[in-house]
Amino acid sequence: MRVLIADPPAFTPVYDHELAAALARAGAEVELVTSRFRFGPVPEPAGYTRRELFYPLSPRIFGRSPLRLPVKALEHPLGLARLALRRADVVHVQWLMPELDDRLLRHRSPLVLTAHDLLPRRTVAKTDLWRRLFGRFERVVVHSENGRKVLTEFGVPETKLRVLPHPVSPSDPERADDGRTVLALGMIRPYKQIEHAAEAARLAGARLLVAGDPVGPLPDLDGAELRLGYLSTAELDRALGDATVAVFPYRAELDQSGALLQALGAGVPAVVYDVGGLAEP
Template sequence: MHVVLADPPAFTPPYDHELASALARAGAEVELVTAPFRFGARPRPAGYRLEESFYRRSAHIERRLLRLGLRAFEHPVAMRRLLRRSADVLHLQWLAAPELDVALLRSSRPLVFTAHDLLPRRTGRRTRLWKRLFNRFDRVVVHSERGREALTAFGVAPEALRVIPHPVFRSAPDRADDGRTVLAPGVIRPYKGLPDALEAVLALPEARLLVAGNPRVPLDELRARGGTRVEWRLGYLGAAELERALSEATVAVFPYADELDQSGALLQALGAGLPAVVYDVGGLGEVVSRFEAGRVV
């Protein structure tokens, strides 16, 4: 079987790599089509072919508005090229431009989509758009039973939905925690509840907060409130920096809003043997409860 995996915006290189490698080990011929990763080195292909044919020019532009403007021209060309590929299955991980993709996604071959964010934050309120998009796919993959329930209620045909739990990302960092460090890992976005994490830490006299990730929101107010109780390691964390943060943490926290199905940052923490405290949203509570890997609040 020839499978083409596509992550046009290169949102999740580690996940893409693990899935492509696993399919190759199972005997499939696998191509991963994506964009250049802007924040560091991606994993080396293992048994699959890698092609970075999305956003070849805009990926190297630092100015955000200019980059997004050029992408609007690059995207339709790259998506049409993707859809013309010969494959038994085309599996999309993310839709980088839903407003364009709803018109572009036409294919005679089976189409699969993984709904990592059940309804993406930027366009999630456009229900008609997403109902049309979901109808373009023969199968829609979610990572939790709650994800299945949410998309069924949204109107996705139950027979099109498949639950495939997201595995942990295994690692074995040397333990170097002090028994009081709370880790808030991952890209810092509004829905991730960093103010809640800070409030909880400040309520515990001996606790300290380690924030490790690339900020997408202003942090001046939180930094002022946290003072010396918070350490900020801002920016994209490579493998070594992430391992260091995981090794120094006592517990990881994920006070997320209900906008996603599963969290890669959570599964990296659990894969490193770190207990987690999560809000009961999306599939976060399912995995923590099922494996007794922390607390659901």
């Protein structure tokens, strides 16, 4: 079987790599179609091929500038045309550009979607758009039973849905925690309520370590140690090794958390709000 994995924006390169490598080990011929990852190196292909067919200009020329977004929208149809020419028995899409993919995503082969964000925040109100998009896919993969419930209630036929738990990312960082370090890990967005982590650390008399890439201005974090930006593997291991406990005080706007599973995979205890599928075993 020839499997085409499509992650046009390269949002989840490590997840893509692990999925592609696992399918290759299972005997599939796998091709990962994506774009240049803007923040650093990505894992070398292991038994699969990797092609950067999307966005040849916007990430290279504009970096993190907002100007990259309109250029990216202009480049997206070209990437979809290239994707449509690739031979496959199944096409597994990881991330969508909803407004364009609703009209332009086409392939001769069956389409599968992994709904990493069940209903992405930016377009969650566009229910007709998402019903059309979900209707385009033969199968929709979610990472929890909560995800299955949410999309069933949204109108996705239960026969289309498959639950594949998000894998834990194992690591063994050098331990250097002082017994009082609270780690807030991952991309820093408003729904992650990092101010709750700051307040919890203050009440406990603990040290707050914030390690991740902020999207927008930060709230007052009251003396926290900040390690901002995209974390390399070495920087991630250092943060995990320094942590006594990791906290994830998220609002109910997501289903699973890759950062949570990185912490657990490193043996760091985690405290989470019971939202989405975070508390599922």
